[in-house]
Amino acid sequence: xAEQKRPRxxxxxxxxxxxxxxxxxxxxxxxxxxxDRHNFHLFQPLLYQVSTAVLDTDEIAYPIRCFFRKNKxxxxxxAKAEGVDRERKVVLTNHGEVPYxxxxxxxxxxxxxxxxxxxxxxxxxxxxxxxxxxxRNHVLHMFERANKHEDDEEVRRRMLTFVVVGGxxxxxxxAGALTELIDIEKKEFHHLDFNEVKVILxxxxxxxxxxxxxxxxxxxxxxxxxxGVDVRLRSQVQDYDxxxxxxxxxxxxxxxxxxxxxxxxxxxxxxxPFIANCGGEVDRGGRIIVDEECRVGSDNCVYAIGDCANYxxxxxxxxxxIAPVAMQQAAVVAENIKKVMNGQTSLEKLHxxxxxxxxxxxxxxAVMAWKGMEFSGFFAWASWMFVHLIRLAGxxxxxxxxxxxxxxxLFGTRLGRIITNIKD
Amino acid sequence: xAEQKRPRxxxxxxxxxxxxxxxxxxxxxxxxxxxDRHNFHLFQPLLYQVSTAVLDTDEIAYPIRCFFRKNKxxxxxxAKAEGVDRERKVVLTNHGEVPYxxxxxxxxxxxxxxxxxxxxxxxxxxxxxxxxxxxRNHVLHMFERANKHEDDEEVRRRMLTFVVVGGxxxxxxxAGALTELIDIEKKEFHHLDFNEVKVILxxxxxxxxxxxxxxxxxxxxxxxxxxGVDVRLRSQVQDYDxxxxxxxxxxxxxxxxxxxxxxxxxxxxxxxPFIANCGGEVDRGGRIIVDEECRVGSDNCVYAIGDCANYxxxxxxxxxxIAPVAMQQAAVVAENIKKVMNGQTSLEKLHxxxxxxxxxxxxxxAVMAWKGMEFSGFFAWASWMFVHLIRLAGxxxxxxxxxxxxxxxLFGTRLGRIITNIKD
Numbered sequence: 143x144a145e146q147k148r149p150r151x152x153x154x155x156x157x158x159x160x161x162x163x164x165x166x167x168x169x170x171x172x173x174x175x176x177x178d179r180h181n182f183h184l185f186q187p188l189l190y191q192v193s194t195a196v197l198d199t200d201e202i203a204y205p206i207r208c209f210f211r212k213n214k215x216x217x218x219x220x221a222k223a224e225g226v227d228r229e230r231k232v233v234l235t236n237h238g239e240v241p242y243x244x245x246x247x248x249x250x251x252x253x254x255x256x257x258x259x260x261x262x263x264x265x266x267x268x269x270x271x272x273x274x275x276x277x278r279n280h281v282l283h284m285f286e287r288a289n290k291h292e293d294d295e296e297v298r299r300r301m302l303t304f305v306v307v308g309g310x311x312x313x314x315x316x317a318g319a320l321t322e323l324i325d326i327e328k329k330e331f332h333h334l335d336f337n338e339v340k341v342i343l344x345x346x347x348x349x350x351x352x353x354x355x356x357x358x359x360x361x362x363x364x365x366x367x368x369x370g371v372d373v374r375l376r377s378q379v380q381d382y383d384x385x386x387x388x389x390x391x392x393x394x395x396x397x398x399x400x401x402x403x404x405x406x407x408x409x410x411x412x413x414x415p416f417i418a419n420c421g422g423e424v425d426r427g428g429r430i431i432v433d434e435e436c437r438v439g440s441d442n443c444v445y446a447i448g449d450c451a452n453y454x455x456x457x458x459x460x461x462x463x464i465a466p467v468a469m470q471q472a473a474v475v476a477e478n479i480k481k482v483m484n485g486q487t488s489l490e491k492l493h494x495x496x497x498x499x500x501x502x503x504x505x506x507x508a509v510m511a512w513k514g515m516e517f518s519g520f521f522a523w524a525s526w527m528f529v530h531l532i533r534l535a536g537x538x539x540x541x542x543x544x545x546x547x548x549x550x551x552l553f554g555t556r557l558g559r560i561i562t563n564i565k566d
Numbered sequence: 567x568a569e570q571k572r573p574r575x576x577x578x579x580x581x582x583x584x585x586x587x588x589x590x591x592x593x594x595x596x597x598x599x600x601x602d603r604h605n606f607h608l609f610q611p612l613l614y615q616v617s618t619a620v621l622d623t624d625e626i627a628y629p630i631r632c633f634f635r636k637n638k639x640x641x642x643x644x645a646k647a648e649g650v651d652r653e654r655k656v657v658l659t660n661h662g663e664v665p666y667x668x669x670x671x672x673x674x675x676x677x678x679x680x681x682x683x684x685x686x687x688x689x690x691x692x693x694x695x696x697x698x699x700x701x702r703n704h705v706l707h708m709f710e711r712a713n714k715h716e717d718d719e720e721v722r723r724r725m726l727t728f729v730v731v732g733g734x735x736x737x738x739x740x741a742g743a744l745t746e747l748i749d750i751e752k753k754e755f756h757h758l759d760f761n762e763v764k765v766i767l768x769x770x771x772x773x774x775x776x777x778x779x780x781x782x783x784x785x786x787x788x789x790x791x792x793x794g795v796d797v798r799l800r801s802q803v804q805d806y807d808x809x810x811x812x813x814x815x816x817x818x819x820x821x822x823x824x825x826x827x828x829x830x831x832x833x834x835x836x837x838x839p840f841i842a843n844c845g846g847e848v849d850r851g852g853r854i855i856v857d858e859e860c861r862v863g864s865d866n867c868v869y870a871i872g873d874c875a876n877y878x879x880x881x882x883x884x885x886x887x888i889a890p891v892a893m894q895q896a897a898v899v900a901e902n903i904k905k906v907m908n909g910q911t912s913l914e915k916l917h918x919x920x921x922x923x924x925x926x927x928x929x930x931x932a933v934m935a936w937k938g939m940e941f942s943g944f945f946a947w948a949s950w951m952f953v954h955l956i957r958l959a960g961x962x963x964x965x966x967x968x969x970x971x972x973x974x975x976l977f978g979t980r981l982g983r984i985i986t987n988i989k990d
Contacts, residue, residue: 181710182984198624205983207754214756220710220985237714271986286605286644290661330631332638538973538981542966549962557962559629560606561644562695 148173148215149483152233152242154223156183156206159448159468160248161535166476168213172483175240177219177233181206184271185534187465188543190312193268193277193406194319195558196550201543203271204535223249225419228444234419244443244479247420247430248472251449251463254410254427264384265405268312277406279563281320284404285327286561289334296401302339303402305387307379308409309345310352311501314362316406317343318504321369326556341370342400344377344389346409351509353462353499358509361518365503379409411463413450420444425452429460434491436475442482442489447471453492465533466497502526505551572597572639573907576657576666578647580607580630583872583892584672585959590900592637596907599664601643601657605630608695609958611889612967614736617692617701617830618743619982620974625967627695628959647673649843652868658843668867668903671844671854672896675873675887678834678851688808689829692736701830703987705744708828709751710985713758720825726763727826729811731803732833733769734776735925738786740830741767742928745793750980765794766824768801768813770833775933777886777923782933785942789927803833835887837874844868849876853884858915860899866906866913871895877916889957890921926950929975 149172153160156178164174182203191197210216221235226247232239253267266280267273281304288301306317320341328336343350343366349359350366350373366373376392387400413428422430422438429452430438436453438444448468452460461467471492478489498512502523510522517525527547531540550556573596577584580602588598606627615621634640645659650671656663677691690704691697705728712725730741744765752760767774767790773783774790774797790797800816811824837852846854846862853876854862860877862868872892876884885891895916902913922936924946932947934940941949951971955964974980 179988180985181706198622199984199986200622200982203984205754205981208979208981208983211753217713217757218710219714221714271984272988275986282605286642289641290643290645329635330629333641536981538970538979542969545966546962555632555962557629557632557960558624559632560623560627560695561604562623562699564603564696 149243150175150241151244151246151479152177152240153246153248154233155248155250155448157248157250157448157468158465159472160246161206161209162469162472163246163248163447163476164216165209166473167479168210168216170480172215174216175219176206176216177221177223177235177240178206179220179222181218181220183209183535187530189268189271189274190315190319192271192274192558193316194323195278195282195556196319197543197546198558199271199275201539202534204539208536223416225416226421228421245445246475247417247438247444247446247450248448248468249414249417249450251411252414253407254412255407256410258379258381261379261382261405261407264382265307265407268316268406268408269411275562278558279561280404281323282559282561285331285334289331295338299338300385300401301403303342303400304340304404304406305342305344305400305402306406306408307344308407309343309347309350309375310408313343313345313408314350314366314501314503316408317341317366317371318369318502318507321371322504323556326554340372342372342374344379345375346378346392348375351501354509354511355516358511358516358518362501362503362509365507369504411449417450422446425460435478435489436471436492445475445478447475461494467494470494500526500529573667574599574665575668575670575903576601576664577670577672578657579672579674579872581672581674581872581892582889583896584670585630585633586893586896587670587672587871587900588640589633590897591903592634592640594904596639598640599643600630600640601645601647601659601664602630603644603646605642605644607633607959611954613692613695613698614739614743616695616982617698617740618747619702619706619980620743621967621970622982623695623699625963626958628963632960647840649840650845652845668906669869670899671841671862671868671870671874672872672892673838673841673874675835676838677831678836679831680834682803682805685803685806685829685831688806689731689831692740692830692832693835699986702982703985705747705828706983706985709755709758713755719762723762724809724825725827727766727824728764728828728830729766729768729824729826730830730832731768732831733767733771733774733799734832737767737769737832738774738790738925738927740832741765741790741795742793742926742931745795746928747980750978764796766796766798768803769799770802770816772799775925778933778935779940782935782940782942786925786927786933789931793928835873841874846870849884859902859913860895860916869899869902871899885918891918894918924950924953
């Protein structure tokens with residue numbers, strides 16, 4: 143390295159991959175700038191618990207600067223990245239340019255509506271903290287509003303029908319958690335007929351949780367139905383105007399309508415759009431193609447990891463958009479940046495280690511596939527809780543989330559049922 | 567009471583007074599409807615802790631329906647009250663009319679800008695949960711934004727000057743808590759010059775905390791100044807355009823300007839405006855005049871309590887707008903409604919018991935006046951914490967707020983520093 147000038151590493155995105163990369167490089171003589179739209183790291187796997195009033199925002203959001211209190215060489219630049227000028231080595235943001243020597247794209251994913259504008263406009267996404275709060279506020283408000291429409295069953299039923307689209311972990315967890323929220327509302331809305339309340343889960347394919355073994359998929363549907371979720375497979379959403387959702391039944395070819403004021407869209411993700419402006423090749427999902435060393439276009443100075451990267455080496459499909467992938471890639475990228483800075487030419491490749499997958503369906507119920515073994519029921523649920531608790535950022539949240547889960551389990555309440563968006 | 571028809575008691579407002587009234591009447595053969603714009607009871611005394619990222623929303627907001635799980639005769643009607651038609655005995659709301667046999671006005675107070683439109687438009691109020699969240703988001707954002715303006719000291723200083731207007735408990739507590747938030751930001755903004763950060767407290771009178779004995783007022787100013795708050799007494803705000811605040815120095819008559827992007831207005835309250843449409847006489851602060859039995863216009867069926875009522879009997883000024891007044895009035899009103907229902911003609915009068923007053927100025931510092939005694943420092947602070955903890959609704963919050971306070975005390979952090987209103 144020439145002179146005193148310390149290399150400047152810019153990391154776009156403070157998700158699992160971005161934070162991990164910064165942590166692994168923070169002790170080196172480098173200056174690190176993290177660019178993020180938000181000032182917090184979000185624990186996305188528990189977003190559905192905010193949307194269903196189990197947890198509060200603080201518990202799954204952790205101030206980014208808190209991670210780097212002791213690292214004076216790590217800065218947050220709170221801005222929206224808009225692209226990368228590879229020639230001039232600068233990141234373009236809505237607050238000006240940020241120069242880099244090394245760049246790590248860890249910007250994550252956003253909701254994919256597959257071009258359906260009507261659905262995008264009227265349904266609720268499930269990717270940001272704000273969206274989770276919108277869902278919470280809206281769902282709670284639907285009960286309050288339905289409660290005031292004593293004389294109009296049609297309006298009431300439309301308000302009390304909650305549709306979740308997408309049979310991946312997010313959709314399954316959201317649908318399960320909604321039924322439990324409803325069980326609690328039942329105790330407090332003394333004059334509402336809860337036979338009018340419905341949770342419907344729509345999935346385009348013939349199965350839920352595609353990453354799970356077939357037996358666990360069936361178990362999941364069975365448990366969801368047992369909890370009162372109306373699971374409809376092979377159901378492809380076509381349109382939603384805010385009042386009526388239309389889908390096509392893949393078996394009969396029929397078009398079916400569901401009157402509902404609440405559609406939660408968990409049916410797909412794509413890389414955040416600015417990734418297309420970073421000078422690399424992107425796939426259909428907008429993810430930037432990386433080589434085995436996690437580099438973009440074999441550039442030793444530009445890397446991409448996590449949900450915004452397409453890593454397809456030795457696998458048929460790109461690695462899944464889950465935290466363990468991002469974190470393993472972060473380790474490889476940190477190592478490679480160190481090597482390049484030290485003038486080494488042989489870089490590390492990712493050797494992806496599958497840590498299995500899990501999804502929770504509700505109180506005491508989860509499914510888990512790990513090293514060829516399959517688990518469901520209470521043990522899987524306890525494991526799910528443990529894994530999520532230890533990964534949650536901040537000792538304080540580890541503690542309060544534990545207490546809150548135990549409290550909710552014992553007393554069957556959800557103290558987060560606060561509607562915060564009412565205009566004065 | 568005639569036939570099976572149960573008397574319908576309507577309570578407007580689920581603050582301290584409203585909830586207490588409902589609780590005291592819930593076991594009678596009556597139907598109670600609580601009308602509130604929100605679905606939660608707000609613990610207003612700790613609002614300043616949400617605005618300074620100490621506590622999260624759930625911890626000071628408690629779902630109203632939670633109080634009445636076991637009382638099937640108590641309903642929440644979530645709506646904005648707009649007036650009362652005393653002839654027809656109905657409350658007018660934005661969701662239609664609600665008929666009553668007995669009515670309790672417990673609708674509380676809102677911010678009083680004393681007709682200054684420019685201040686109302688650009689400053690932050692401190693009366694609702696949403697306002698506290700706006701302050702939190704805005705203050706945190708100011709640090710992030712100033713941090714990006716490396717080359718413009720004027721802009722940076724304007725962003726880092728926080729003005730609190732009003733030397734009552736809210737203003738004092740907010741100013742003290744802001745300095746502590748700044749101490750924590752100092753640890754994490756490694757490249758910001760904290761000499762540029764200022765907290766200014768403006769008070770129109772020559773003193774703060776008017777309800778306190780003179781010695782404690784002086785002590786409060788001394789402690790605030792020791793914490794770095796620039797306390798300016800006899801300073802009357804005249805205008806604020808969002809960038810520059812103008813006030814008149816009451817001693818010199820000079821007009822002083824403070825460039826600031828943050829003005830928090832805690833300088834006055836008035837009754838919520840609809841109180842003027844309830845068919846009773848109101849005072850200058852919009853509060854409805856009540857007799858010794860807390861009735862409006864000696865009507866045995868209409869009562870008013872708390873911040874929206876003017877109770878001046880045996881005192882020179884109306885009773886203060888604090889929780890103990892509302893709760894003592896609630897007990898009187900509940901008793902009187904019972905008596906009227908039973909056909910008794912001699913009603914209860916309020917015998918107000920002054921429980922003293924207290925205000926916290928920051929970590930380990932508070933002032934307290936109680937039964938002619940004066941306390942300041944750690945003992946007053948510990949008492950303040952204890953009193954607020956036991957009054958907080960819900961055992962769960964009692965517990966987590968205790969834990970959070972201890973945690974913050976020990977580790978000097980504020981985990982609520984989450985900016986939640988960034989547009990995608």
